Amino acid sequence: MKSGFNMSRRKKELADFHRESILKIAETLFEKNGVESTSMNDIAREAEYSKATLYVYFKNKEEIINCIILQSMKLLYDRIQASTQTEKDLLARYNSICHELTTYCDTYPLYFQILIQEINVDVNNPDTPPVFQEIFELGEKINGLIDIFIKDGISQGIFRSDIRIPETVFFFWASLSGIILMASQKKNYIEQFMNTTKQDFLKYSFDTLINSILKENKNV
Amino acid sequence: MKSGFNMSRRKKELADFHRESILKIAETLFEKNGVESTSMNDIAREAEYSKATLYVYFKNKEEIINCIILQSMKLLYDRIQASTQTEKDLLARYNSICHELTTYCDTYPLYFQILIQEINVDVNNPDTPPVFQEIFELGEKINGLIDIFIKDGISQGIFRSDIRIPETVFFFWASLSGIILMASQKKNYIEQFMNTTKQDFLKYSFDTLINSILKENKNV
């Protein structure tokens, strides 16, 4: 006979398994058809649960959405952190960050939309659901990673010393998001009309972008 | 009795008048409440037409949306063209373009979302509604304006001569969109946590961005 501890752990794991299954399907559908156009019915059908079961594991549709956002941000944070810790060379770290973001955008295309669209969370409002707090804090942690990267570049004499750090962090976030998102969504256009590959366009853009804060102009 | 020609012209003008009225209201509502949350009912009520009349002038809701996209792109094109023709100095033209895009994003916030999100149009598919063709062609015309701007910069010896033009056009589109959109949607965050204004952040970002293709590094 199993101990109570194991019992409850197994149960929790099972519940988590179901939550994950639902989230995975939901995310796929959100990406394919958009969040608003994806109904709980769609999720239920695709995930092969009954509609009512969805409500056993999630309070409502909004909770599903928020969980996906948080989850994907966690993953992004882990990846960026891992990649920046491994690489020692600064530009290699930059490429690594860009690569992670790109991979990330391919895996969770929804994320970038939300990253950009999501209305500012009012962190001080006590009515803001705790998930939003978590999302906000995670966002700050990711910012922190970029922040360290910029500071390292300055102290190594690679980046110009006159750049304003918080603005530059945000500037990189914004530009990289724009570049990656557009490359991802206009892939066909790029390949048809620009006579190059998406990958090549991204490489070119990342190099051009970093150029904007390098101490010495580099030929791309 | 009027000639057929006059009849049809008058009719056409009247029809255009109605279409415009509807589009104007629809756009206001789309911006205020979002596209999905705006119902045909809302549009009809606000525009003071009957719901059925909407379907006299537009095939369906989608056509209304597409018309708004096209219309707002036309406006953007006109503005960028006007501003690039007036200004002679290259960096003044850059600032002008950035300014137009920013104003534009504030006036038609919806546009940028769509600009970035809208699925790639398959221009060769005969089922693609003609409005998409128009949207695509207008996009190309706007690209053309940026293209000229880049080429002018190179020939004036202001931009590096080794840059790849089509990629750079796209790169600017993508980066500027990202920056402007994020500045617009995270205004509160910027002002609370970065201790600066949205306007200042934008200025800093635009300057940093152009730096990436300038022949000589400038201190921002």
Next chain:
Amino acid sequence: MKSGFNMSRRKKELADFHRESILKIAETLFEKNGVESTSMNDIAREAEYSKATLYVYFKNKEEIINCIILQSMKLLYDRIQASTQTEKDLLARYNSICHELTTYCDTYPLYFQILIQEINVDVNNPDTPPVFQEIFELGEKINGLIDIFIKDGISQGIFRSDIRIPETVFFFWASLSGIILMASQKKNYIEQFMNTTKQDFLKYSFDTLINSILKENKNV
């Protein structure tokens, strides 16, 4: 060709016709199965409208309920007023009132439940829907009819002169409601176990009740 006036009148009449049809069916179902157990679906099916059409004529289920209450109260008021104006003899008027209430309870059994159950309306709260105001005012008007009846009885020297009028009005409302409702709902019991008819029981009860304020005890 009809004038605008006639057109709109006809339309209004048609709309009223539909509203009435729906209300009639709704009332029947409410009576048969209870208000909460009657779904909009049930009403739609029975009334032979589509569910969506119900929402063309009524804002929501609550509006249907409130309309039925108001409508039935209007009818009750009219009936009581008519009967008290026709009859000159006081006790004949009393019988008439009782008879109207009884007929009424048979026709709109739902009404008595609501009359008794309906939570007190906060007349001063501006959020209270206007229908409730109307319901409340109509209730007051009906009270007014009983009030006049009591006062007439006193001034004619038929009722005791020491009775407190507002309390007595309410006392009669309450007792008559209780009697009529119970006679209506326990009809079988009365006829099986009391060896009399519902009608006879009602007559006996009404006579006994009025006895309570008569100046001279009457043998029933």
Next chain:
Amino acid sequence: MKSGFNMSRRKKELADFHRESILKIAETLFEKNGVESTSMNDIAREAEYSKATLYVYFKNKEEIINCIILQSMKLLYDRIQASTQTEKDLLARYNSICHELTTYCDTYPLYFQILIQEINVDVNNPDTPPVFQEIFELGEKINGLIDIFIKDGISQGIFRSDIRIPETVFFFWASLSGIILMASQKKNYIEQFMNTTKQDFLKYSFDTLINSILKENKNV
């Protein structure tokens, strides 16, 4: 090892304990939120049983409702009996009954609604659940108490001797229910518009009602 008898007795007692716990919670919730708005989930959560366990002790929601009706009727019976046995003076007994009913209505507001609303039980139909039989029989026993009270009043020469006993029992039931229920539900109205207290109104009404069968008219 315990004998089968003890086992089963202990089991039965335990089962009864659980049933009581559930019923107690259910009643509280029914009163607070209404029967239809109280879900099995609510009951389970509040009673700290699992939803499924509810179905171990009760066939379905309806059985819970019926048990509560029966239970509350039992309580009412006990109270009326106790109060009529203690008091010797007839009018004191009347006041006592009225007081018990009032207290009862305040404690179990639900009861009166059901007392009045509940559809006639077809006692002869074998499909009628046994709990309805019990409810019916208990109703008869309570009637019996009123019956004795009336008969005592007649034999003591306090009530008129020409009254018809079974009708009068029912008449009192109905009137008292109506009065108490209305006083309870229209408390605010009474206090605002009648310039008196609920308690005072009740006292006045009970006195007026009994007047209807008193041999000698009393001034209230």
Next chain:
DNA sequence: CATGAATGAGAATTCATTCAT
């Protein structure tokens, strides 16, 4: 015995769209 898990059925409501006039 007790229950976690699962669900079919159904609730109110909304919406884009059609059609007869």
Next chain:
DNA sequence: AATGAATGAATTCTCATTCAT
């Protein structure tokens, strides 16, 4: 041309109930 009327289909979410363990 313009529209009032009507609706099928869909949406989110709830609930009483069952069943394997």
